[in-house]
Amino acid sequence: SSCLSSTYAPTSADDLVLALQNSFVRTSELIRWLELVDAIDALLLLKPSEPVAITLHPEPYLQLEAGQESVLRLTCRASSFPPPKYEWYFNGKPLSSQIQAGPVLELFNLTTDHSGTYKCRAWNACGSESFSNDCEVVVTPCRRKLVNKPPTLYATDKVALLISNANYEHDEKLFLTENDVESLAKSLAALNFRILAFKDLGKRDIINAVRTFCHFLQNGTYSLFYYAGHGFKCCGKDYIQSIDCSNECSVEDCVCFQDVIACIKSTPSSFNLIMWDACRDCRETSLDSRTSIVQTDPPHGSLRARRSSVVVFATSPYNSAVEVKGHQNGLFMEHLKRHVGRTVPVHEAIRCTLRDFESHALSDWQIPVVKYDIAGDHSLCDAILDGPGYRGNEILWTFVSTLPPDEEFRVTETGLRLRVTFSCDREVFCNSMLVTASLLPPVPSIHIDLQTLVCDGARAVNLSTAVLRVSSLQTLVSPLRLSVVLRDWESKNVVYLRNLHCGHPLVAAWKLRNSG
Structure with missing residues (x-):
């Protein structure tokens, strides 16, 4: 053997x-x-359960003013195996699951009746549970209908577009870009950013993602754009390599990063942090006046670009960006993630990132470059002033963030329950979804087979027989349909069959909205 x-x-x-x-x-x-x-069904049989442990408690005390534009947001995070679920309590009583059942509690249109003690219960399927620390919330009566003097710096909303291109069809695969996007996305989510995270996009997909992103950039919005993948520099411009490009591709096959910057800066957003985490090696290619550079047309017409942006390149012109074997993140994100969540101005967080960079052994190989056209002390932690812009984006947000509801079915005459859950890939990507089927309680003698029935335009890969990844949802052309078959291991007889109609999940609904 x-x-x-x-x-x-x-x-x-x-x-x-x-x-x-x-x-x-x-x-x-x-x-x-x-x-x-990610063989979750098998892990449930073999891996010891891990008790629920709270990793992020809600703030201990908050004082807010009542009003139609006031909002309460509390966050609790926990770790465990199986993964935890969340339930929020108010004055010792559970809130309705229709209000909030996730790690983030959001309550709008606050009144003095919302004053009290809030806490979160995290629990898992093995019966382990843990409660967060209490958060004492005081909602004072509204003293004025309008905010006479809002904070010097605030956002009407905060939105991030993060793109990871890793699994190139004709070029070297990148191993850390998905980790980089996941790390940044989770840090920004804790700061109340809306996250549009995409993986493995073609040229047309990138352009559509930028256009979708710009729909959210209204007056007063804070925006963050981050690209991690292959790239190059040619004739003074930087180019994003789409997932179907080879390293011999021409600029016609790519998306010009400077066009993306211009598109974002043409929106009415009040602050933009735009980051490029890719190589900028020089590419010799033919480019003349007849060559059509990809343009991502601004959705806001002919608005003039304003002083509103910080642009960060992870490396200097004609140099590479480094992935270090054995590291969790690329070199740039490894340093940036330490500072992105700090309550400091963005320029201070970037300065600290560059300072940390200087002490790294590879600092001479990769030198970041920062370009400013704004002098304000904007911070990614600045508060969101709730208003029409935020509520308008909330409607748009449902078209990119809605998952099919988790479902549970009784398996006839067995006393078992089949559970099917849906989640974003890595908990962040809006064009890739994980579907997991499991039996409650687990039964080793019954085999679970989860398959696609209709998946036109998207891609489906079984990570195990009971876990399915459906990616490229941005190109899904018809409603997603799945099937779950339960079979007896020995006889191979079908014990139970269930077809699932999943509609247009996550960003697939945005495409449906625009075509309708």
């Missing part, structure tokens, strides 16, 4: 099955490999 290396890392469930057929393995190794392929 053969023995698998301790460094073996399967890339799919099929790889793992083939390897196991010819190997003797320890349970701990099997669990590690199952985690690499």
